[in-house]
Amino acid sequence: MHEQETCLAVRDVLHRVGDKWSVLVVSMLSERPLRFSELRRSIEGISQRMLTLTLRNLERDGLVMRTVTPTVPPRVDYELTALGRTLLDPVLALAAWAAGHRVEIAHARARFDRKDRDEQTD
Amino acid sequence: MHEQETCLAVRDVLHRVGDKWSVLVVSMLSERPLRFSELRRSIEGISQRMLTLTLRNLERDGLVMRTVTPTVPPRVDYELTALGRTLLDPVLALAAWAAGHRVEIAHARARFDRKDRDEQTD
DNA sequence: CCGTATCCGATCCGATACTG
DNA sequence: CAGTATCGGATCGGATACGG
Numbered sequence: 082m083h084e085q086e087t088c089l090a091v092r093d094v095l096h097r098v099g100d101k102w103s104v105l106v107v108s109m110l111s112e113r114p115l116r117f118s119e120l121r122r123s124i125e126g127i128s129q130r131m132l133t134l135t136l137r138n139l140e141r142d143g144l145v146m147r148t149v150t151p152t153v154p155p156r157v158d159y160e161l162t163a164l165g166r167t168l169l170d171p172v173l174a175l176a177a178w179a180a181g182h183r184v185e186i187a188h189a190r191a192r193f194d195r196k197d198r199d200e201q202t203d
Numbered sequence: 204m205h206e207q208e209t210c211l212a213v214r215d216v217l218h219r220v221g222d223k224w225s226v227l228v229v230s231m232l233s234e235r236p237l238r239f240s241e242l243r244r245s246i247e248g249i250s251q252r253m254l255t256l257t258l259r260n261l262e263r264d265g266l267v268m269r270t271v272t273p274t275v276p277p278r279v280d281y282e283l284t285a286l287g288r289t290l291l292d293p294v295l296a297l298a299a300w301a302a303g304h305r306v307e308i309a310h311a312r313a314r315f316d317r318k319d320r321d322e323q324t325d
Numbered sequence: 326c327c328g329t330a331t332c333c334g335a336t337c338c339g340a341t342a343c344t345g
Numbered sequence: 346c347a348g349t350a351t352c353g354g355a356t357c358g359g360a361t362a363c364g365g
Contacts, residue, residue: 083230090305091298092223098297099221101214101358108205117327128359133328143311154326155365164307171300175220175293176213183212185286189265223338239347250339255348276346277345 097142102127102135104172107161110145111169114160144168219264224249224257226294229283232267233291236282266290 097103102124109115109123121132136159139145144165150156161169219225224246231237231245243254258281261267266287272278283291 087302087305088227090308091226091301094301094305094308095221095226095297096223097221099217099219101218104213104217105210121327129328130330130360131358134358141312141315142308143315149327152326155328157327164304164311167304168300171293171297174296175217178290178293179213179216180209182286182289183209183216186212186216186264189286190263193263193265243347251348252340252350253338256338271347274346275345277348279347 097138098172098175100135100138102131103139104176106132106135106139107144107165107168107172108176110159110161110165114158117157117159120159139165219260220294220297222257222260224253225261226298228254228257228261229266229287229290229294230298232281232283232287236280239279239281242281261287 105124105127106120109120115123117132117136120136121127121129124132127135136145136147140147143162146160146162148158148160150158227246227249228242231242237245239254239258242258243249243251246254249257258267258269262269265284268282268284270280270282272280
């Protein structure tokens with residue numbers, strides 16, 4: 082597991098998964114293909130720029146397929162590839178872990194920050 | 204799954220998991236508790252600063268426990284908490300996915316970049 | 326409708342130097 | 346040995362404006 086090449090590949094994927102919007106986009110596309118504007122509307126707070134960049138990166142990694150219909154106005158659909166769908170399982174497992182432990186984590190943070198402040202006031 | 208609070212908690216955890224060293228540190232601690240200097244030596248390329256920050260964040264989230272033995276020179280041990288150990292399963296699943304698909308991803312990237320370049324040269 | 330370009334602040338992370 | 350402080354480059358991501 083800790084050989085150079087594999088380790089870098091793992092870090093790479095974790096880094097993509099850790100960025101602000103990727104997982105949210107993938108999870109939106111997990112139900113059905115969506116147009117650019119549908120994604121934009123369904124993801125609260127994402128900017129046009131970041132949606133474009135996120136989709137481009139996912140497409141580059143082979144996780145998302147982009148289909149242009151050259152009508153006027155243009156129409157662009159995005160959907161998960163087979164590879165993209167295989168990512169769903171492990172990512173959702175991690176998301177479930179996060180959801181299941183968020184209260185515990187919040188408490189740990191509160192404890193830590195409180196102790197931190199108390200040590201300042203010595 | 205997409206209610207505000209849960210969604211932010213998930214993003215938060217993914218962001219931690221996506222940072223450069225956290226998962227590596229957790230995976231090192233999964234075998235046995237380690238001293239600061241042991242971690243430093245066993246993780247190729249990490250700086251003292253980043254090891255400290257990474258451990259501090261993991262401790263704050265309740266994933267790692269820090270134990271100081273006030274000898275001279277001081278000795279500080281780190282180990283996974285019960286919560287930290289529960290994180291291992293989903294993270295290793297994701298790492299396994301990354302390891303298992305790294306070739307496929309590399310090919311997707313090569314294809315994408317090639318196509319990209321070709322379209323520039325029109 | 327979809328995408329690109331530019332600017333700009335925020336954050337990440339490495340290098341280095343210094344303390345108990 | 347373990348940790349902190351400071352600096353500077355690289356990258357991230359939001360706002361805005363513009364183009365096909």
